[in-house]
Amino acid sequence: MCDTSSGTTFGPAQKNEISKNMSWFSTTIARKFAMALSALFLIFFLLQHLTINMLSVFSEEAFNEASHFMGTNPIVQFLLQPVLIFAVVFHFVMGFVLEAKNRAARPIKYAKKDGSNASWMSQNMLISGLVILAFLALHFIDFWIPEMSYKYVQFLPEDADRYYGELVHKFENPLRVGAYVIAFVLLALHLLHGFQSAFQSVGFNNKFTPAIKKFCTAYAVIVPAGFILIAIYHFINH
Amino acid sequence: MDLKLKIWRQQNANDKGKLVDYDIKNVSPDMSFLEMLDVLNNELIEKGETPVSFDHDCREGICGSCSLQINGKPHGPDGAITTCQLHMRRFKDGDTIHIEPFRAKAFPVIKDLIVDRSSFDRIQHAGGYISVNTSGNTQDANAIPVNKDDADKAFDAATCIGCGACVAACKNASAMLFVSAKVSQYALLPQGRVEATRRAQNMVAQMDDEGFGACTNTGACSAECPKEISLTNIARLNREYLSSSLK
Numbered sequence: 001m002c003d004t005s006s007g008t009t010f011g012p013a014q015k016n017e018i019s020k021n022m023s024w025f026s027t028t029i030a031r032k033f034a035m036a037l038s039a040l041f042l043i044f045f046l047l048q049h050l051t052i053n054m055l056s057v058f059s060e061e062a063f064n065e066a067s068h069f070m071g072t073n074p075i076v077q078f079l080l081q082p083v084l085i086f087a088v089v090f091h092f093v094m095g096f097v098l099e100a101k102n103r104a105a106r107p108i109k110y111a112k113k114d115g116s117n118a119s120w121m122s123q124n125m126l127i128s129g130l131v132i133l134a135f136l137a138l139h140f141i142d143f144w145i146p147e148m149s150y151k152y153v154q155f156l157p158e159d160a161d162r163y164y165g166e167l168v169h170k171f172e173n174p175l176r177v178g179a180y181v182i183a184f185v186l187l188a189l190h191l192l193h194g195f196q197s198a199f200q201s202v203g204f205n206n207k208f209t210p211a212i213k214k215f216c217t218a219y220a221v222i223v224p225a226g227f228i229l230i231a232i233y234h235f236i237n238h
Numbered sequence: 239m240d241l242k243l244k245i246w247r248q249q250n251a252n253d254k255g256k257l258v259d260y261d262i263k264n265v266s267p268d269m270s271f272l273e274m275l276d277v278l279n280n281e282l283i284e285k286g287e288t289p290v291s292f293d294h295d296c297r298e299g300i301c302g303s304c305s306l307q308i309n310g311k312p313h314g315p316d317g318a319i320t321t322c323q324l325h326m327r328r329f330k331d332g333d334t335i336h337i338e339p340f341r342a343k344a345f346p347v348i349k350d351l352i353v354d355r356s357s358f359d360r361i362q363h364a365g366g367y368i369s370v371n372t373s374g375n376t377q378d379a380n381a382i383p384v385n386k387d388d389a390d391k392a393f394d395a396a397t398c399i400g401c402g403a404c405v406a407a408c409k410n411a412s413a414m415l416f417v418s419a420k421v422s423q424y425a426l427l428p429q430g431r432v433e434a435t436r437r438a439q440n441m442v443a444q445m446d447d448e449g450f451g452a453c454t455n456t457g458a459c460s461a462e463c464p465k466e467i468s469l470t471n472i473a474r475l476n477r478e479y480l481s482s483s484l485k
Contacts, residue, residue, distance in 0.1 A: 027442055028412075028452035029479045098452045102410035105343050105451030111244070111257055112336035114310030115409075118456035123409055125454065197455040203480060205473030 028101070031094055036201035038091040039194055043219070045084060050226045053167075057233055060164045067163035071147065092133060099126055121193035128190035135183030142170055171234035180231045184224040191220035239265050239331035243278065245290055246338045248347050255347065257336070267327035271314060272297060272304060274326055275337075291350040297322040299464065302399030305406070306351055307338040312403035312462045320401060320464045340402050342411035344448040355402050357448040358416060362400075364444035365437035366420040368429050379429065388426040395422035397465040404459035404467070410451025415459040417445050418475035419467045425478050435485045438478040 024030055052070065056063040070076050115123055143166075150156050171177055195216035199205065204212075240263045248255030262278050269277070272294050279289035295303035304321040308314035314324040329335065337351065345353040370376055384392075398419035405413050421438055424430025430437075453472060460469050 024483055027446050027479070029442055029476055030483070032452055033476070033480055102412075102451035102454070105411035105449055106341050106409075107343055108341055110307060110310060110338055110341055111246075112307075112310040112338065115458075117311065117407060117461040118409075118458040122454060122456035193455075200455045200469065200473050201453075201476060203473050203477030205470045 028098070031098060032201045035091065035094050035098070036198035038087045038094070039198045041083075041087045042091060043191070043195055043198075045087075046223050047219075050223055053230050054226060056164060056167055057230055063167070064161050064163050068158075068160040071151070071163070072158060088136070092129070095126070095129055119193060121189045122197070125190060125193060128186045131183055131186040132190060135179070135187075138176075138179060138183075142176075168234050168238050171231050172238060174235065177231050177235045181228050184228045187227075188220050188224040191224070192217060195220055239267065239326070239329070239333075241265055241274075241329065241332070242334040244334060244336045245351070246347075247290070247350055248339075250349055251346055257338075265326050267325070269326045270297070270322055271306075271308070271324040271326065272322050291348075291352050293352050294322060299323045300399060302401035305340050305353065305355075305402060307336075307340060307406055309336050312340065312406040313401075313464055317461065318464060318466050320399075323464075340406035342402075342405050342450065344411070344413070344450050345402060345405060353402075355400070357450075358400050358402065358413070360448065361413070361417060361441050361444045362420060364440040365433070366424075366441060368424060368433060370429075382428050384427060392423050392426040392430075395419040395426070395467065395471055398423075398463075398467050399465060401464060403462050403464060405450065407458040407462035408451065408453075409456060409458065410454055412453045412459070413445050413448070413450040414453040414472050414475065415463065415467055415469075417441055418471035421475050421478055422471040425474060434478065435482040438475070438482040442475075442479050 025034070052063070052066045055066055121128070146166075151158075171180075196213045199209070199212055199216075240261070243260040243262060244257045245260060246255060247258045260278060262274065262281070265274055265277070272292070275290060275292055282289045293303045293305050295301045297304075299320045299322060302320075304313075306313065306321045308321065308324070313319060313321045315328060316324060339345075339347050339351045339353045340355075342353075344357040345355055348354050396419070398416060400416060402416070404415035405411050408415075421441060424437065425434055455469070455472075457469055460467060
């Protein structure tokens with residue numbers, strides 16, 4: 001089908017002619033690389049978040065202490081938090097940009113579809129991503145916006161013991177707990193494909209890949225399950 | 239066996255096109271899928287109708303000409319074969335079979351089930367070769383030692399026949415498996431390293447220019463590939479492209 005014989009050799013001028021239309025970051029591979037890096041950062045952040053949340057199950061004091069540190073430490077607040085917000089926004093925006101390109105690549109759909117050659121998770125990252133985005137909106141309204149308002153708008157005096165009460169109060173409403181559980185199930189599905197896929201996008205696929213896939217699968221199940229168990233624990237206990 | 243066929247008919251690139259129903263009777267289970275279409279076309283010609291246009295050439299699974307999205311899968315329901323290697327014994331009496339062209343912006347329909355896959359040729363022209371001076375003093379290729387593992391991997395990548403099933407199977411109509419095979423067959427060999435930077439940059443740029451989608455790593459391409467090209471080639475293409483960007 002394809003002519004693999006040697007064609008005209010491109011000189012440097014011709015190379016530039018091909019490449020000049022496309023800045024490095026506009027290629028799909030570069031964008032997927034950036035998606036993978038932001039994903040790996042966010043995946044690491046999830047573990048850190050889960051660790052602190054888990055303290056609330058075992059010790060009110062430890063949870064308050066950790067939350068107070070995260071809420072007042074200038075490195076966390078003014079370096080890590082902006083990086084986190086950038087990673088979240090970038091991951092979503094680039095996800096939508098790539099989705100638009102991918103949809104444009106097949107303007108006429110098939111009349112008969114058979115998706116049995118790939119997992120549901122890998123084919124529906126947009127759906128799981130949109131549910132996570134909706135959850136993040138709820139999460140920001142619940143925690144982040146009041147927190148920012150408390151500290152940087154109203155300039156209320158810091159109370160190192162307020163965090164546990166705020167957390168427990170949010171999990172009194174069964175509707176919120178239900179939404180929380182659904183969102184984290186979808187996060188698990190997103191991670192089941194996304195975590196191991198990030199390694200492929202950065203070019204890492206070798207003899208360690210089977211072990212990495214097992215680790216990613218375990219992480220994708222255990223971390224969201226941890227968040228769900230904490231929510232149900234506080235709902236039942238209060 | 240008797241079958242009901244739903245075949246995409248489209249006069250030309252500008253025609254809207256639609257699925258048309260055909261009944262075909264007494265199909266032998268020993269026929270290949272393309273032979274079944276040949277029989278249908280003979281019947282259409284006898285009735286004075288326009289036969290269905292479809293791509294075919296070698297009919298032994300090595301040329302990459304035949305295509306067809308059969309019941310939602312490129313080259314039909316079986317793995318690791320081309321449409322010409324698919325036999326009617328795979329179907330049952332009374333089955334309805336959907337036959338559509340490979341769908342992608344970069345594979346526009348020419349007529350009926352024939353699509354223009356010259357976007358693959360243009361990607362090849364952008365770098366899918368090595369430049370060898372054939373003036374008579376070319377070094378014997380066998381004089382350059384090649385690690386056996388690398389030689390085998392390069393050969394596996396080189397078995398890609400450029401049929402486009404990877405694009406047809408991918409939910410994003412991505413050409414990453416094809417491009418990765420073409421880049422890998424050279425990237426692993428010393429003869430290919432000389433132009434590796436330019437090759438990765440130019441072939442990826444051309445792939446994007448043609449309007450193929452991005453890779454979501456679903457693996458559908460490799461699952462449907464008649465030559466079972468591995469996803470490790472896509473990881474290699476990512477490495478080749480990203481590292482060449484730093485040079």
